[in-house]
Amino acid sequence: MTIAEDPATTSPGYKWVGTRMIRPDGFEKVTGRARFGADIKLNGMLYGHVLRSPHAHAKIVSIDTSEAEKMAGVRAVITGADFPDPSGPAGDQDLQRNVIAREKALYEGHVIAAVAAQTRAQAKAAAEAIKVVYEVLPHVMTVDEAMAPGAPLLHPKLMTKGVDPAPTEPSNVASRAVYQGGDLDLGFAESDVVVEGTFTTKPVHQGYIEPHAAVADTTPNGRTTLWCSSQGHFTMRSLSAKVLGWEPSKLKVIPAEIGGGFGGKTTIYLEPLAVRLSQKAGRPVKLVMSRDEVFRATGPASGTKIVGKLGFKNDGTMVAGELWMAYEAGAFAGSPAGAGSMTALAPYTVPNFLIEGFDVVVNKPKVAAYRAPGAPMSSFAVESLIDEAAKKLGMDPIDIRLKNAVTEGCQATYGPKFPRIGFVETLEAIKNHPNYKIPLGPNQGRGVASGFWFNAGLNSSATVHVNEDGNVIVVTGSPDIGGSRASMALMAAEEFGIDAARIQPVVGDTESVGYNDQTGGSRTTLATGAAVIEACRKVIADLRGRAAKQWDVSLDKVEWVDGQAQHVEGTQPPLSLADLAKGWNRTGGPLTASAALNARGVGSAFSTQVVDLEVDPDTGHVTVLRYLTAQDAGRAIHPSYVEGQLQGGVVQGLGWALNEEYIFDRNGKMENPGFLDYRIPVASDLPMIDTIVVEVPNPGHPYGVRGVGEVGIVPPLAAVANAVDDAVSRRIHDLPLSPVRILDAIINKDS
Amino acid sequence: MKYFAPSTVEEAAGLLAQPNTKVFAGATDVIPQIRAGRPEPEALVDLKKIDRLVSVQRTDAKWVIGAATPTARLTGNAELAAEFPGLVEAAGLIGSDQVQSRSSLGGNLCNASPAADSVPAMVVNGVRAVIATPGGGTRTLAVEDVPAGPGRTNLVPGEFVVELEVDRAPARTGDAYLRLIPRTEMDIAVVGAGVRVTLDESGTVTDARVALGAVAPTVVRVQAAEAALIGSKLDDAALAAAAAAASAACNPIDDKRGTIAYRTHVAGVLTRRAAVIAGQRAAEKNGASR
Numbered sequence A: 001m002t003i004a005e006d007p008a009t010t011s012p013g014y015k016w017v018g019t020r021m022i023r024p025d026g027f028e029k030v031t032g033r034a035r036f037g038a039d040i041k042l043n044g045m046l047y048g049h050v051l052r053s054p055h056a057h058a059k060i061v062s063i064d065t066s067e068a069e070k071m072a073g074v075r076a077v078i079t080g081a082d083f084p085d086p087s088g089p090a091g092d093q094d095l096q097r098n099v100i101a102r103e104k105a106l107y108e109g110h111v112i113a114a115v116a117a118q119t120r121a122q123a124k125a126a127a128e129a130i131k132v133v134y135e136v137l138p139h140v141m142t143v144d145e146a147m148a149p150g151a152p153l154l155h156p157k158l159m160t161k162g163v164d165p166a167p168t169e170p171s172n173v174a175s176r177a178v179y180q181g182g183d184l185d186l187g188f189a190e191s192d193v194v195v196e197g198t199f200t201t202k203p204v205h206q207g208y209i210e211p212h213a214a215v216a217d218t219t220p221n222g223r224t225t226l227w228c229s230s231q232g233h234f235t236m237r238s239l240s241a242k243v244l245g246w247e248p249s250k251l252k253v254i255p256a257e258i259g260g261g262f263g264g265k266t267t268i269y270l271e272p273l274a275v276r277l278s279q280k281a282g283r284p285v286k287l288v289m290s291r292d293e294v295f296r297a298t299g300p301a302s303g304t305k306i307v308g309k310l311g312f313k314n315d316g317t318m319v320a321g322e323l324w325m326a327y328e329a330g331a332f333a334g335s336p337a338g339a340g341s342m343t344a345l346a347p348y349t350v351p352n353f354l355i356e357g358f359d360v361v362v363n364k365p366k367v368a369a370y371r372a373p374g375a376p377m378s379s380f381a382v383e384s385l386i387d388e389a390a391k392k393l394g395m396d397p398i399d400i401r402l403k404n405a406v407t408e409g410c411q412a413t414y415g416p417k418f419p420r421i422g423f424v425e426t427l428e429a430i431k432n433h434p435n436y437k438i439p440l441g442p443n444q445g446r447g448v449a450s451g452f453w454f455n456a457g458l459n460s461s462a463t464v465h466v467n468e469d470g471n472v473i474v475v476t477g478s479p480d481i482g483g484s485r486a487s488m489a490l491m492a493a494e495e496f497g498i499d500a501a502r503i504q505p506v507v508g509d510t511e512s513v514g515y516n517d518q519t520g521g522s523r524t525t526l527a528t529g530a531a532v533i534e535a536c537r538k539v540i541a542d543l544r545g546r547a548a549k550q551w552d553v554s555l556d557k558v559e560w561v562d563g564q565a566q567h568v569e570g571t572q573p574p575l576s577l578a579d580l581a582k583g584w585n586r587t588g589g590p591l592t593a594s595a596a597l598n599a600r601g602v603g604s605a606f607s608t609q610v611v612d613l614e615v616d617p618d619t620g621h622v623t624v625l626r627y628l629t630a631q632d633a634g635r636a637i638h639p640s641y642v643e644g645q646l647q648g649g650v651v652q653g654l655g656w657a658l659n660e661e662y663i664f665d666r667n668g669k670m671e672n673p674g675f676l677d678y679r680i681p682v683a684s685d686l687p688m689i690d691t692i693v694v695e696v697p698n699p700g701h702p703y704g705v706r707g708v709g710e711v712g713i714v715p716p717l718a719a720v721a722n723a724v725d726d727a728v729s730r731r732i733h734d735l736p737l738s739p740v741r742i743l744d745a746i747i748n749k750d751s
Numbered sequence B: 001m002k003y004f005a006p007s008t009v010e011e012a013a014g015l016l017a018q019p020n021t022k023v024f025a026g027a028t029d030v031i032p033q034i035r036a037g038r039p040e041p042e043a044l045v046d047l048k049k050i051d052r053l054v055s056v057q058r059t060d061a062k063w064v065i066g067a068a069t070p071t072a073r074l075t076g077n078a079e080l081a082a083e084f085p086g087l088v089e090a091a092g093l094i095g096s097d098q099v100q101s102r103s104s105l106g107g108n109l110c111n112a113s114p115a116a117d118s119v120p121a122m123v124v125n126g127v128r129a130v131i132a133t134p135g136g137g138t139r140t141l142a143v144e145d146v147p148a149g150p151g152r153t154n155l156v157p158g159e160f161v162v163e164l165e166v167d168r169a170p171a172r173t174g175d176a177y178l179r180l181i182p183r184t185e186m187d188i189a190v191v192g193a194g195v196r197v198t199l200d201e202s203g204t205v206t207d208a209r210v211a212l213g214a215v216a217p218t219v220v221r222v223q224a225a226e227a228a229l230i231g232s233k234l235d236d237a238a239l240a241a242a243a244a245a246a247s248a249a250c251n252p253i254d255d256k257r258g259t260i261a262y263r264t265h266v267a268g269v270l271t272r273r274a275a276v277i278a279g280q281r282a283a284e285k286n287g288a289s290r
């Protein structure tokens, strides 16, 4: 790895920040001791099985559970009727209906009923004995089908938001988002080169290895404990409470370790079902999804159709951009069409633009967040078009991006002005890297693309305790997906000036620490990190006060250096953390402090990537030869985990670009609900993903952190398509770039 | 579901005489299929405890491979790999290291997937299946005659494959198997092509065999492609003719793994490439093959 330091803001000599400690949770994970969702086992626990709709769209005429209830070992059967009628804002009602179907099944895999029984086999047998009468309805699977006049409607009352005048008839279009600036006609009129195209992408799954799992234990007085693997147990608590019709406080959620989420574990599926089954059976109940269920019923990312047009001056200046984008939401409104619209042209200074994003419901599982939700698809269109323009203009693909790149003070197409950002630095880092100059052979191509993601702040809390031996416990409520325990330990070590090994980072349950939003939006190191830093600083202030008391001097005579209180004039022997902890009886009792905040100062992330690949012209098979990604991390607290995030984003993006797709049959049933035919990359598909961690510190964070988890997945889609075009002179607008599709493009040049 | 682990062929044959009983070797097909919802048999009979079914033996005339031998034992056998590199590579393509420690040629063949990787390679090498019959005897079938269609074989209930035998390779003989998968491993062949050629001293092909996988309900032997290669020096025209014949012999389906057009085209491409590799291997085994 190279760290491209910005000399003006180079770090002020950190001791722990920027080092690569072994992750505190590593031992447990490599020895199999870590407990993931499906590892939880309680006395008397029952096993659940979920009955799912076999139809993509059907009216539920009746559900007869009488037979199932009588079967051996069965202790509880639930249907939609066991939950309060959907109420509250539309999004809440959708959540309630997605967890368990009411009037209609809206996609294959939609939950119809669930059973808890003594054994898994009994639960399954009973679920299969539930008699459901369906009236199958016509289904719509793509945005084209869903938006066509006269299309079958998923929701009879869905009125498109964001159009003027407001529609009088329902449709499958939930909303329209618009971002515009300048004068589009003028922009295209003054363009020397105009590039345009229609792009499509398929739904892709987050592909986390650990399937969803939940265990619920309800006591007769109604207090319930829920164990689940998620990206945020506080969110699981509040969302589950909405479906159950409870106050969130009735639920205690204990986070299991999480085996991947990538955005897909930010919502609930099994949790309220497990709670209701447990309540009905009076016993703990465990529900675990099969891989098949994960694919059929949990969040893919949207399939999309994007019509794009960009105009450039001969010198490469982008003067006009028009995008029409439709995102599949799945069965309920809420695709990231808005985020896709906001990010599409965000990296560039384009004076005249119109971006429209449509959120369209189709008979597929409701989409869930996936790393930089919405951005990879719109970026695929925009970065493909920029590449085409560069080729037409005879410009280097980095140079055309440099020509238009946003910098500090520029106004983003989605509104705000950028603070200090590191986009240009990522472009230059790629341009100056030796990989960018390696000569290519026949059928080999090089593709460049860039990407933008906002990153998030949101709510975080942390509590810091000093133990009586002077070691420190840091409790947060942010599940550790990408190594955040290590980052919290490093930041706390830096604050206290003690060895990071003396910090014990803990992910506390919903009753052991203040509220935390999810680990998502690339926010945890930034926001939860800021809470940890603030709590540490409170404890340090307390420690200084106690030393001042012990020495009988004023507070300004005490400074905290290298893990100890020192008298500024050196007239007292220093007091270490352990000394002060030992003496806490005399100075005011245990040492602890909490901090809670709504994080401000979010620093946006940019990434630029270059891929070299080879296309087998006779089979269409792509071999990725080398891959280089440069991303602005602001500050890499733990460089290895930052590099891991950069690489992980690229790998998932490569899967999206090359092979991943949901395949449905004519009846709207998924044909490839397993890792054999849903092809995420395997290790041997990949070269080493080389990383350049650019560090342009975020002025909004004490250590300059920006989020790093998401933006890395934005550029690969276009980077790969651009490289394929470079290799075999075929501009393919439809993902995935599978061997079948590439060979077809090679053979049928004009089709 | 009951589980039996007989230690002799006779004992196994006796168990298999019971209705709704299924044999397994590595179970790398059987278990995933049951998990995916295929009906459970009443009893499973494990073939791996029978010594004869887990062994690799060479005589002057032939190799005899126990039908349940883990394919890792084949890829780890240097002599076998030197004599039949294509066959061993095909067996070595199955799954991953973990799968290889269980998966067998007998299972790959009798699972009767049109995409089974070892089958075209066995066919071009003239491998025969020695089958135990319910009466206590054996019969022999050419490998290409074992599959009857996707998931179906020509074995009658109670029969199972004991071993796979293949004659020692003649001098100047080389084989190769290539498959197309979208990934690099852990995938199922969209098309597979096996080729074996024997050359004379001048480098002219005297014998050739071509077999394709995943392009028809069962493995396809392509005699027209063989005819195109025989008598040639594997020159461009002969290779092109063999490729065209292979494409013409395809009878594939459109499915989630590939289209008819794609499979047909790539069958030709892989046949040609496999023929080139087989030819090179044959040429390297100039004279003393064994």
Ligand SMILES: Cc1cc2nc3c(=O)[nH]c(=O)nc-3n(C[C@H](O)[C@H](O)[C@H](O)COP(=O)(O)OP(=O)(O)OC[C@H]3O[C@@H](n4cnc5c(N)ncnc54)[C@H](O)[C@@H]3O)c2cc1C
Pocket (backbone or CB within 6 Å): B022, B023, B024, B025, B026, B027, B028, B029, B030, B031, B032, B047, B067, B068, B093, B094, B095, B096, B099, B102, B103, B104, B105, B106, B107, B108, B109, B110, B111, B112, B115, B116, B117, B118, B159, B160, B161, B162, B186, B187, B188, B189
């Ligand atoms: C992750 C994974 C990856 C895979 N990748 C590949 C691949 O790349 N290429 C490929 O071709 N296959 C692949 N497979 C499928 C499978 O591994 C192979 O088909 C393997 O060769 C099966 O061997 P087995 O011994 O495990 O068969 P089993 O599962 O034991 O048996 C398969 C079938 O054959 C029958 N059978 C087994 N032995 C005999 C016998 N001696 N006589 C009669 N019937 C018998 C069984 O009753 C069953 O119907 C993969 C499987 C997995 C799980």
